[in-house]
Amino acid sequence: MTSSSHGGALRLVDILFPHDTVYETLTSLWAPSLGAYTAPIGLRRRGRRLSILIYPGTRRLRTVAEEAVEACISLISTPEPLLARLLGRQLHHYKPEIVHPPCPAPATALVEATVSSRARRGDMLELTLEPLAARTLAPAGYTRVHGAAVELAVAYTRVLHWAAERRCKEAVTNLEDMERAYKIIERLDWGGTVKKLSRALIEQALRVLALAACPTEAHG
Numbered sequence: 266m267t268s269s270s271h272g273g274a275l276r277l278v279d280i281l282f283p284h285d286t287v288y289e290t291l292t293s294l295w296a297p298s299l300g301a302y303t304a305p306i307g308l309r310r311r312g313r314r315l316s317i318l319i320y321p322g323t324r325r326l327r328t329v330a331e332e333a334v335e336a337c338i339s340l341i342s343t344p345e346p347l348l349a350r351l352l353g354r355q356l357h358h359y360k361p362e363i364v365h366p367p368c369p370a371p372a373t374a375l376v377e378a379t380v381s382s383r384a385r386r387g388d389m390l391e392l393t394l395e396p397l398a399a400r401t402l403a404p405a406g407y408t409r410v411h412g413a414a415v416e417l418a419v420a421y422t423r424v425l426h427w428a429a430e431r432r433c434k435e436a437v438t439n440l441e442d443m444e445r446a447y448k449i450i451e452r453l454d455w456g457g458t459v460k461k462l463s464r465a466l467i468e469q470a471l472r473v474l475a476l477a478a479c480p481t482e483a484h485g
């Protein structure tokens with residue numbers, strides 16, 4: 266289903282984001298002078314618009330968000346691109362129809378949007394997005410591997426955050442969350458690709474913790 270008209274895009278956004286909650290996406294933000302930057306970002310509906318919050322401690326993401334004028338939001342169909350992005354690997358993309366930033370792939374749906382406003386919320390930055398076009402691609406079934414990999418990825422970004430703050434207790438608690446999520450992935454990802462990427466992310470978290478001099482003897 267493709268909706269290049271504004272009204273059509275809004276109807277599809279209604280279908281894609283039916284509840285008042287946070288939808289986990291891989292989003293490319295684009296600023297004319299900085300180019301595109303892709304990151305895992307949570308998104309909420311705000312009536313006919315969408316809203317994203319940029320947390321304190323994010324570096325390049327915050328810099329680009331401060332000047333971003335366009336976005337392509339991907340509802341990814343498998344967790345591989347999410348994990349690959351956090352491991353600093355190259356992603357595949359779809360060509361956007363209207364905006365500049367490439368849309369992370371593979372996805373079940375894409376929403377192209379402009380940034381209609383920017384507001385400071387304490388030490389967070391809120392961007393409001395106006396959907397311009399939306400399209401659905403190949404649907405994908407829900408798997409616990411996907412859910413667990415999203416939890417593992419969130420816990421990983423929290424390990425980075427707390428390690429940078431030298432808060433070892435909080436950082437190690439999040440490493441433990443990663444390990445719990447990994448147990449589910451290990452049991453259910455019979456293909457093994459998500460398992461491999463998740464293991465690599467745990468190893469990266471252990472390296473970050475070692476550099477921050479956080480004790481991790483019981484882990485790994």
Ligand SMILES: Cc1cc2nc3c(=O)[nH]c(=O)nc-3n(C[C@H](O)[C@H](O)[C@H](O)COP(=O)(O)O)c2cc1C
Pocket residue numbers: 289290304305306307308317318319320321322323324325326327415418419420422
């Ligand atoms: C599933 C998921 C959702 C996330 N949602 C957000 C979000 O809504 N806002 C945000 O600032 N960071 C979010 N993050 C963390 C950022 O993606 C992460 O800190 C960013 O990639 C780091 O970018 P940096 O290297 O520019 O600091 C999320 C991470 C994951 C794994």
